[in-house]
Amino acid sequence: MxxxxxxxxxxxxxxxxxxxxxxxxxxxxxALAGEIERAWTSSTKCHCNILQTDFSSIPAS
Incomplete structure (x- = not known):
């Protein structure tokens, strides 16, 4: 250029x-495509659980 x-x-x-x-x-x-490809073909598998909660709606006791 x-x-x-x-x-x-x-x-x-x-x-x-x-x-x-x-x-x-x-x-x-x-670069992003390479990272996605690497993640899909990786032999290392890692399970991930995501938990989201909102404590602001729970009444205080």
Missing amino acids: VLPQGRIMRARAKQFKEAILALINQVWGE
């Missing part, structure tokens, strides 16, 4: 910003 020489007008700045965001999204997506 090359930043144009000279003055940068709004249109060029917008194009450059979009190119940077696309690159970041691509790298982030590839």
Whole structure:
């Protein structure tokens, strides 16, 4: 990716910003996909239970 020489007008700045965001999204997506793949193919299995409760609705005794 090359930043144009000279003055940068709004249109060029917008194009450059979009190119940077696309690159970041691509790298982030590839990293995330790799982590998901690693989690699915991992031989280590860990069960996880999640419990959520709201104690604010229980009357005080």
